[in-house]
Amino acid sequence: MTTTVVRESRGTTDVRLPGAWGLGVRRGALELRQFFRQRDQVVFTFAFPVVFLFLFASIFSDDVEGAGVTASQLYVPAMMAAGIMSTSFQSLGVSIAIERDEKVLRRLRGTPMPPAAYFLGKIWLVLVTGLLETAILLLVGTTLYDVGLPSDAGRWFGLAWVFVLGMTACALLGIAISSVPKSGKSASSVVVLPFLVLQFISGVYISIGTIPDWMLNIGALFPLKWMCQGLRGVFLPESAQVLEQAGGWEFGRVALVLGAWCAGGLLLCLLTFRWKNRRDG
Template identity: 85%
Template sequence: MTTTVAAPPTQAAPPRLPRAWTLGLHRGALELKQFFRQREQVVFTFAFPVVFLFLFASIFKDDVSGAGITASQLYVPAMMAAGIMSTSFQSLGISIAIERDEKVLRRLRGTPMPPAAYFLGKIWLVLVTGALETAVLLLVGTTLYDVDLPSSAARWFDFAWIFVLGLTACALLGIAISSVPKSGKSATSVVVLPFLVLQFISGVYIAIDTIPDWMLTVGALFPLKWMCQGLRGVFLPESAQVLEQAGGWEFGRVALVLGAWCVGGLVLCLLTFRWKNRRDG
């Protein structure tokens, strides 16, 4: 009589974890939900550049000599650039430093979630908030200060790549600078001070033709100056080129500098980013 030996039951394969891209989308949705639940942060983020635009446009509202525009129109694209940097560089630089200080990053690092998913979530956050901030400022500029929307597809394309490259470069710099503060409490001071200085020497609050050349040279080392210049080229008439340091919009150089900062910012992130504070070892 032949004895039949039953085969051992096959073990089911462990469930496959979602890919980093999928987890990044979920992480981005969580980041956005947390952001919009904090009403004070939402109001401050979106109202701050609008209030400054209103103040400066109300104080300096005369025609700009030889440029064919008013001073208030000159401020609109500059404030849009500052708004993009605010929702990326400033937001990430402060929030990541606080999350590191509160051990949030350390706990996330101990989970199976790929590190890329965390950063993808942050990118989704700054992409949505940056787009909303820009839309609000553009709405205010077109309705209150007679700023004209681009009339050609080429100018809309210029706007798109300036927005994407500028947002990416500033977001990467925000991630990099988040490792500088020694604690979450000092993050605001460490991040806001250089951002405030850059706004003054990059043509946000003061017209380019009135800023000393050496300050413009320093400002030209960073992306904000080129974002302002590129957006002025998108939304202002050609006659306003006379106000620029080089007498033109220089879209090629704008793309080159912003692209270089995207690469440089990524290198800085890889070299400096930490999941825990220095005092934690």
């Protein structure tokens, strides 16, 4: 990290301007303050997956034959994965598109602030909200639906790397898709539709065993399906592996696909991200 030093014309005192990391931390604090000041957004963000978990777990609560788990227990890790994607992909895709449309990005680009500081601020926002969302769903799942906490260090580590890789991949995809909407008003429709479709074909709302193979194959091209599978492997017993499309947790493949999406998402961001709308030139 390069630190800029400004020397006063009189005296010997040096004024050290903060670098990209320091500005990114301050930008992250600003993003968090702005987020938590919008109470309706806070309530919707954290309550949406919890409400859907309660609805689906209440409707489908029977034991799953041969798996040693209940249907409601299957929904907990799936909703955690959806919550992670909601606070990263959906949140960034919509908010950045709106900021671009309102020329916030254009004004920031004209300041001395390093571009990296803006993205670091978004990362802090996504990380904090994602951790809170996951903690809330984990609390609900362990309290109401008898989902056990990871029983050993290996599973805790599994939770950590699935969370980090999934959050990173979805955040990068959110930044990339933010360039697709033509205006801030259309951002929600453009971003929410693919996210909603992915939830249905990735095993969030519907059991893997009842989804046609061709839909599962499409869902397997994106991170959400693998996040769901990885988190099920962390929280569910080994007997539940029979419910997966391949009959196992496939942690190696989960890591490979999520890692590939991190690299691919970064490339998409570098190729597509813009600081101003197309109509602005």
